[in-house]
Amino acid sequence: MDGQYTDLMAEIGAKARAAAAELAFASSERKAAALISAAHEVWERRQEIFDANVLDLDFAAQKGLSPAMIDRLRLDETRLRGIVDGLRAVAEQRDPVGRVLAEWDRPNGLHIQRVATPLGVVGVIYESRPNVTADAGALCLKAGNAVILRGGSESFHSSEAIHGCMIRGLQQAGLPEAAIQLVPTRERAMVEAMLKAVDYIDVIVPRGGKGLVGLVQREARVPVFAHLDGIxxxxxxxxxxxxxxxxxxxxxxxxxxxxxxxxxxxxxxxxxxxxxxxxxxxxxxxxxxxxxxxxxxxxxxxxxxxxxxxxxxxxxxxxxxxxxxxxxxxxxxxxxxxxxxxxxxxxxxxxxxxxxxxxxxxxxxxxxxxxxxxADGGEFGMGAEIGIATGKMHARGPVGAEQLCSFKYLVTGDGTIRG
Structure with missing residues (x-):
C-alpha cells in the first residue's frame, strides 16, 4: 500500500480519536442542535446537492453501472426530504449515551451499574447511496462516536456536498469538525488503509454489494458489522x-x-x-x-x-x-x-x-x-440506520444509535475493601 495513504489514514484517524474523546461527554442538546442545523443546511443547499448528484450520475453512466445501482445513487426532492427527515428524527431520539442498562447491589457493599458508552471511532465504507453520508454521520454523532466516511467513487460529489452540510451543523453547535470526516479521495487504497487502521478505528461498517462486503470481511483487521447478502x-x-x-x-x-x-x-x-x-x-x-x-x-x-x-x-x-x-x-x-x-x-x-x-x-x-x-432502521423508528448486521455478536438487524454503543461498569463503594 502506498505510504501516502497510510499517512493520510493516520492523519484522519488521529483527528477522529481526538474528536471521539470530546464527543464522549458532549451534551445531548449540542448533538441534537448539530443534527437539526445539518438538516436545515441540506434543504437550503439542495440545488447544490442536486448539481453534484448530476455529476455523479454522469460518472456512473460512463462506468456502465446497472440501473439498480444508478437508482441507489439518484437524488430527487423526495429522497432529499427523506434525508432531512432522517436527520431530524435522529436528533429527536433519546440520547443512548449514559443510559443505565442494569444496576444492582452486592453483599460486599458495592453498587454496580452497567452504562452505555460510545464505541469510539466508526469507519463506514459504502457504495452509491449518498444518503449514507447523512445517516451514518447522524447516528454516529448521536451515539457519541466520531466517524470516518469512505463513499463510493460514483457518489463522490453528492457525498461531498452532503458532508459539507454536516460540517456546518457541527460548527454551529460548537462540536469538533473532525467528528464527521469524509475521505477526500476516490483511491481504493484508502479502503485497505481503513481496514488495517486498528490504532484509530474501533469498528467498520460496509454498505454496498457483495463484492465490497466480502472484501471487507476477508481483509479487515478491525471488527466488522455487516451482512454479505440480502437473500x-x-x-x-x-x-x-x-x-x-x-x-x-x-x-x-x-x-x-x-x-x-x-x-x-x-x-x-x-x-x-x-x-x-x-x-x-x-x-x-x-x-x-x-x-x-x-x-x-x-x-x-x-x-x-x-x-x-x-x-x-x-x-x-x-x-x-x-x-x-x-x-x-x-x-x-x-x-x-x-x-x-x-x-x-x-x-x-x-x-x-x-x-x-x-x-x-x-x-x-x-x-x-x-x-x-x-427491513430498514427508519421504518423501525430508529430515524435511520448505518447498516443491517446479520452476525451474532453485539449488533443484529438495523444498526441505529443504540447499537453504536458499548458499555462500561461504574462501581461505587464506601471505603470498601476485599477480604
Missing part, C-alpha cells in the same frame, strides 16, 4: 389471507429491487396453491418480474426454468426465484439452507404456524404479514 424470503402459508399475500408479495419484490430488503425468493405452500392457483406468480409476471422456478410452477405461462444457483441468489433486480413447499417446516428447511440470515416473512393467519416460523429461524429480522422492504 430475503417470503413464505405464503396454507392459512395466508389471499389479498394480504398479494399485496405483500408484490411490494416485497417490486417496491425497490436494488435494496437488501427486497424479496429474492417466494415460497408457496402446496395447499395455498391448490386453493388459490398461481395468482401470486401471475401478479409478479404482470408487474414485469421474471419468475425463475421449477416443477409444477413451470406450467404457469411466462415462468422460466430456475438454474441450480437461483435459490440462494441475491438478484437485486426484477427477478425472483419461486418454489412450492409442503408446509411451514419445509419452508423453514429451505430458508435455513439458502438464506443469508437477513429478513424472512411469513404470510399466515395461523398464530401457531407463525410462532413456529419465528421460533425455528434465526435470521436477524423475522416478519409476519408484512413486506420485507420494512
Amino acid at each position: 430475503c424470503h417470503v413464505y405464503a402459508d396454507r392459512d395466508a389471507d389471499l389479498e394480504k399475500a398479494r399485496r405483500v408479495v408484490l411490494n416485497a419484490k417490486t417496491r425497490r429491487t436494488g435494496i437488501c430488503g427486497a424479496a429474492e425468493c417466494l415460497l408457496i405452500d402446496w395447499q395455498f396453491y391448490t386453493k388459490h392457483g398461481p395468482v401470486l406468480i401471475e401478479d409478479l409476471l404482470k408487474a414485469g418480474v421474471e419468475v425463475r422456478t421449477e416443477g409444477e410452477l413451470l406450467k404457469v405461462p411466462g415462468t422460466v426454468q430456475a438454474a441450480p444457483d437461483d435459490f440462494g441468489r441475491e438478484f437485486l433486480d426484477m427477478i425472483i426465484a419461486a418454489k412450492l413447499v409442503d408446509g411451514v417446516d419445509e419452508a423453514i428447511a429451505h430458508i435455513r439452507r439458502y438464506g443469508s440470515g437477513h429478513t424472512e416473512s411469513i404470510l399466515t393467519e395461523n398464530d401457531t404456524t407463525a410462532a413456529r416460523f419465528f421460533e425455528r429461524l434465526d435470521s436477524a429480522i423475522l416478519m409476519r404479514n408484512a413486506s420485507t422492504q420494512f
Whole structure:
C-alpha cells in the first residue's frame, strides 16, 4: 500500500480519536442542535446537492453501472426530504449515551451499574447511496462516536456536498469538525488503509454489494458489522389471507429491487396453491418480474426454468426465484439452507404456524404479514440506520444509535475493601 495513504489514514484517524474523546461527554442538546442545523443546511443547499448528484450520475453512466445501482445513487426532492427527515428524527431520539442498562447491589457493599458508552471511532465504507453520508454521520454523532466516511467513487460529489452540510451543523453547535470526516479521495487504497487502521478505528461498517462486503470481511483487521447478502424470503402459508399475500408479495419484490430488503425468493405452500392457483406468480409476471422456478410452477405461462444457483441468489433486480413447499417446516428447511440470515416473512393467519416460523429461524429480522422492504432502521423508528448486521455478536438487524454503543461498569463503594 502506498505510504501516502497510510499517512493520510493516520492523519484522519488521529483527528477522529481526538474528536471521539470530546464527543464522549458532549451534551445531548449540542448533538441534537448539530443534527437539526445539518438538516436545515441540506434543504437550503439542495440545488447544490442536486448539481453534484448530476455529476455523479454522469460518472456512473460512463462506468456502465446497472440501473439498480444508478437508482441507489439518484437524488430527487423526495429522497432529499427523506434525508432531512432522517436527520431530524435522529436528533429527536433519546440520547443512548449514559443510559443505565442494569444496576444492582452486592453483599460486599458495592453498587454496580452497567452504562452505555460510545464505541469510539466508526469507519463506514459504502457504495452509491449518498444518503449514507447523512445517516451514518447522524447516528454516529448521536451515539457519541466520531466517524470516518469512505463513499463510493460514483457518489463522490453528492457525498461531498452532503458532508459539507454536516460540517456546518457541527460548527454551529460548537462540536469538533473532525467528528464527521469524509475521505477526500476516490483511491481504493484508502479502503485497505481503513481496514488495517486498528490504532484509530474501533469498528467498520460496509454498505454496498457483495463484492465490497466480502472484501471487507476477508481483509479487515478491525471488527466488522455487516451482512454479505440480502437473500430475503417470503413464505405464503396454507392459512395466508389471499389479498394480504398479494399485496405483500408484490411490494416485497417490486417496491425497490436494488435494496437488501427486497424479496429474492417466494415460497408457496402446496395447499395455498391448490386453493388459490398461481395468482401470486401471475401478479409478479404482470408487474414485469421474471419468475425463475421449477416443477409444477413451470406450467404457469411466462415462468422460466430456475438454474441450480437461483435459490440462494441475491438478484437485486426484477427477478425472483419461486418454489412450492409442503408446509411451514419445509419452508423453514429451505430458508435455513439458502438464506443469508437477513429478513424472512411469513404470510399466515395461523398464530401457531407463525410462532413456529419465528421460533425455528434465526435470521436477524423475522416478519409476519408484512413486506420485507420494512427491513430498514427508519421504518423501525430508529430515524435511520448505518447498516443491517446479520452476525451474532453485539449488533443484529438495523444498526441505529443504540447499537453504536458499548458499555462500561461504574462501581461505587464506601471505603470498601476485599477480604
